[in-house]
Amino acid sequence: MPSLRSHAAAISAALAVTLAASSGALAQKKYDSGASDTEIKIGNIMPYSGPASAYGVIGRTEAAYFKMINDKGGINGRKINFITYDDAYSPPKTVEQARKLVESDEVLLIFNSLGTPPNSAIHKYMNSKKVPQLFVATGATKWNDPKDFPWTMGWQPNYQSETQIYAKYIMKEMPTAKIAVLYQNDDYGKDYLKGLEDGLGAKGASMIVMKESYEISSPTIDNQIVKLKSSGADVFINITTPKFAAQAIKKLNEVGWKPTHFLNNVSASVGSVIKPAGYENAQGIISAAYMKDVSDTQWKDDPGMKEFLAFMDKEFPEGNKLDGGTIVGYGVAQTLVEVLKKSGDDLTRANVMKQAASLKDFRTEVLLPGIKINTSATDFAPISQLQLMRFKGEKWELFGDVISADVGG
CATH class of the missing domain: 3.40.50.2300 (Response regulator)
Known part of the structure; x- marks a missing residue:
């Protein structure tokens, strides 16, 4: 029979392990502005008005997608608070909206803001503030520059x-x-x-x-x-x-x-x-x-397309399924959800960028067969394959x- 002393030692050892585990769990939860136990604040800037307003549907699709995620319980128990503003595709207005999102709304990151001139106008600002400018909705080649702009990443082929x-x-x-x-x-x-x-x-x-x-x-x-x-x-x-x-x-x-x-x-x-x-x-x-086209009958029995169409019918019935912007908004929103899931309880801006730069053969099933999303610390171009049509x-x-x-x- 074990002595009383060894029994007490065993209990204190077990207690030490438990305390270490719980303090480890507490230490694991890390937040920057825009993240907490209950929410993740995501900023977005779109041309809902002005000469590029046709693209506004991308932001509306994303809002519907994140609402669906929230209705299903959110990401690791946290709800997405998606704050999207109109810049009318005007760079000075983009600067104003980015400052508002970062300094007043205190978002964790700005996601999929649209257009090359608008994103160029906030490129240096976002990097000086060390706030992710993630999966920008523009194919400019300069978004793939992790050395000089480590907080900016594209999504679509450049x-x-x-x-x-x-x-x-x-x-x-x-x-x-x-x-x-x-x-x-x-x-x-x-x-x-x-x-x-x-x-x-x-x-x-x-x-x-x-x-x-x-x-x-x-x-x-x-x-x-x-x-x-x-x-x-x-x-x-x-x-x-x-x-x-x-x-x-x-x-x-x-x-x-x-x-x-x-x-x-x-x-x-x-x-x-x-x-x-x-x-x-x-x-x-x-x-x-690089994405499947809703109007193409070859995808009529495709599981990924069926899932997208079911989402449109239920979550965004007023959206035009034939508009390429809806499928882009859906695909890029899925990619962000993947990154946030992988970020776990470390919702710091640095970790979000680290996870975004560690995608390996990730697929949203609205991409064409054979096209995969891959990133690394030295490659900020998630999609670099295309097919002619x-x-x-x-x-x-x-x-x-x-x-x-x-x-x-």
Whole structure:
């Protein structure tokens, strides 16, 4: 029979273990501003008004997704408090809203704020404040720069990757092409243009016969289209946001210009671009995709698509399922939920960034088959694969293989 002394020693040892475990558990819970035992405050900035308001649906989809997560009990028992503001795609307004979110609302992070010029305006501020600017809704290549901007990360494939893929296709299929380019005169447009020029290489200078830019504040791009047609180009690269993309598709038809038409992915939405421009005017347009398209019947029995459609019916019935923005909002919101789950009870800004930079083969099932999300401490480009597609009838048809583009920050 054990002595009384050894019994007491055993009890005190057990007690020490218990105390150590409980103090360990207490020590594990770590919070920065915007996180607590009961909530996680997430900030967001969207153009609900102004020239890029077609993208506002992304923020509305995210709000519906987080509400669904909260209705199911939240993340590790915490509810998401999603605070989203309108900046009308105006960089000075973005700065104002970011300051409000960080300094007044005291959010844990700013998630999926939209647009290259708006995010560029708050890039240095977010990094100086050490607040995550996470999964920004823009494909500018500069978001993949963990060395100089460790608090900023993109989500979608970057613009230079996309136009490099178009350049590869043109060089292979149309090596004697005469190319005309329309682009938005800002960081977003210039980034796409750089990818195209880099992809065409030494031949680019002679292949691109005309470049025309437009301002986001312009009412129309009709004059630019007329001018580009006069160049005699047989390939048209359309680097525009939704409103101008729809105008360009219509105008090409009006002036009887029929080049091989490449349209950037950010304006490939059937609901907000192609349908308003007229299906008949969009036949044969080439773009690139990384997500499944609701209008494509090949996904009708796909479990991921069924789940998305069930979410739309139940949580966001007023949202347009055909609008590419809804599926993007859903996919990126799922990615953030994954990061927050992995962050556990360490809801510090540094740990959230660490988890965001440790995604391995993560999939939201609205991504095309074969496309996976991967990040690391030196790679802040979560998605870097695309597949070409061509518009036929009333939908996009994928062709070729999933293509990886490796464009660093």
